[in-house]
Amino acid sequence: MGCNIAEEDFSTIIFEDENTPLSKLNPAVKKALQELRCKVEDAILGNYILGWSAKTCDCCMRDHHHANSQEHGITLWGVPLLPSKGHEGTDIVFMKFLRAREYKVYEAFEMLQNTLKWRKEFDMDGILDETFEPGLENVGYIDGTDKEGRPLLYVVYNPLRDINLFLKLLQNKEKKDQFLRWRVQQVEKGIEKLSFKNGGVDSVITILDMKYWPTGPAEIRRSVRKLLFSIYPDHYPEIIFRMVFLNVPIWSYALFNVFSKVLSQRAKSKLVITRPHKSAKTLLKYIAPENLPVQYGGLKREDDDAFLPEDQVSELVIRGGVAYSIEIAIAKPGEIVVWDVTVVGWDVSYREEFVPDNDCLDIISIQTETKMEANARSSFYIREPGKILLTIHNGTFKKKKVLYRFKIKPMVNPNLHNLRVGGLCPSISENNNTSEDFDC
Template sequence: MAKKNEETKNDPDHDKEDGNNNNQNEQRPHDQNETTDDEDHQDSPENQNDSDDDVDFESVIQGEEELITPYVEMNRKKKKALLEFRCRVEDSILGNYLLGKPNQYLSRTEILKQKEILREITLWGVPLLPSKGDEGTDIVLLKFLRARDFKVHEAFQMLRRTLEWRKVYKTDGILEEELCPDVGKVLCLNSRDREGRPLCYSVYGAFRDREVYKRAFGSEEKCDDFLRWRIQCMEKGIKELEFKNGGVDSTLQISDFKNSPWPLMKELRSVSKKAMVLFQENYPELIHKIIVINAPLWYYVVHMLRSRFLTHNSKRKFVFTRATKVTQTLLKYIAAESLPIQYGGLNRENDDEFSPLDEASELKIKGNSTAYIEFPVSEAGFTMVWDLSVVGWDVSYKEEFIPDDEGSYKILLQNQKRMGDNVRNSFYISEPGKVLITIDNGTFKKKRVLYRFKARPCTVPMYIFLKKQ
């Protein structure tokens, strides 16, 4: 086997073939439910069968070796492409032709001034001149390389077009502009995902209101403003990124089509198509995933038609989920304390009790079983506050306070009730005890309970004060 590997390593035709295979492996789209190679080859009872002969074993080992070699080769080629890209960007900046050939009628003083300005050029706040030594430069350049499958010339042309577009579109000052004040609820930045990426929600159901839609798309000028507003939102998300080693350098976007009258909105469809093309051409690899939820059947047809305008890398960023799996899918990317309550999470707008820093716990309940959650309080004078959500709902729950003193009475806070929404409740603790929540799962499916609680000091409620009088 060592001899065979040495022969293939020295064979230039073999290297070329491996490089091609590598690109194919890199470009292959991954489904959100697709398992990795490691998961597929875990030791299952079938794989542990001792009757496997030596020939099968040899073929498996050989296959692993052939995968390892191209992987190393792929990394080397990527590093070489990055080095070549760095040199080309450096030369174009120092040679004053990154943004095109300079005007030949300019004076020497004006040309030198242009060169000094170009040396300070930045993209998304990151210097583009590699010799400045900023760690974010390579991260930005790699985004353009990945978007063009590490073809240096194409990545360089994409970078030039992006810089030219930003100059013409005047994106550097777009954050100070007041655009589309009436449609703020359509799109918002809200918290972060499990990896720290900024979350951007697009809620198209708001356009069911004809007045809102008319204010946004009532004329061609308003359509242009809405497109510019969409670019502005993207720039706001970029401001939250960190272009450094180990930093978060992409966003996660959620598109919600619940109650959306999309088929009747040709102006919105047109603007959305333009925005998608602009994002693809001028914001490479800045969107980690686009999770499409509550999408009706017609949307998939529209998406298939739009896919003709998307690159392979852009297509694989889309994640589609059925209405019954929305919460389950979003929780893969977003923690419960950061997921809004309308999607089954615990994050409430303008919440005075909890914040995304208050982490949630999780409890799994088997089918046809009962689970208990306890919130103990060792002393009186506190108000216990709790949040509760169940993925998939379809359970019943009961809340009660049980004092530590056996001579005291239990207090029923919430009688047995069918759970169909998030629960937020509180109770003033007048003596040591615990809040007990009983959850009955009468279905055959396993349920996930998301909850958190805290005890906060407070003044004595008025009814208790009057009772003591």
């Protein structure tokens, strides 16, 4: 019973591209995958996929395998694990366990067994339907995708500063366990959005904002450590494509160094730790600016009626010591222009002006020059042809990347009396940061 395939040295292919199609796998990896398929098939049909026991140790005869049909429907993340069922996601799931164990077949099989046993002990059935303490939805949520379509799972500790929510989570042991279950539920919700198909999306990105990492009672911190250094690496192999830590306190670096010693080199490669001034630069490696929230240096706003995700974002690089103006030319009066500008790393000055084509008219200052510390969203109603100038002055010695987009739309009601010539549209401008739609 089973397959006998010789073990090979996989040290040179441990970090093989995770997106490699199954048809193009290294021959040695194909052998490892085939052997794992055989092991899992035998274990499921033999009714010992969850481990050996006195009841299962005599289940090695093939004729007896089919008497255990109730085990044949065993799945993980919605994917059938019995290879003979022919589901295209089965091999993709197996490859995750193989990569996590450096293509060592027995260790990958043991990891799969342990994961299935943990899910049974953790009572994962129905976890997606469980409800938790009100307020936790602001601590963790799914919002958008990265450049490759991976779901983005955000965890923000700021809401835990609410002492009432904090105390509710710590009332008793059951409540404390609920925080851990809630965090696991967030990952499972992200997995629901995965496809497990060749060329499909089969991993997520987790973003943890550590700015208000709780320093009080230790129960929540213990839950987080258990997730990061036990549950995730042991039971969600290769499901977390990257785990990005933002606003990491200096004192926590030592903590990461201690706990990372228990992780494999591959698991550690998933962790990305960044300081506040580099958060936007790091996140923009993975996430398009239109999908990254403004608080993290992107252009995405909640309930944004001005721009759509598909609206084009342009970028430019400004050298140190240079001022550069973005020009938005408008030839037709009676239109509204709205724009977004953000600078990766900030530390620049910024101003906004309208320059009429008619030299007899004065230049209108929309935003006086000021230090740029956040995303700029403004709008302007055009009464005569001209151009908007958005000027960024990079007074540092480093190059700065600028991301911007704009949209021009006809005015719905040009007869409004509260608009001055060439003025801001009051109903869509709030301190020069537009948050409403164009329709004044």
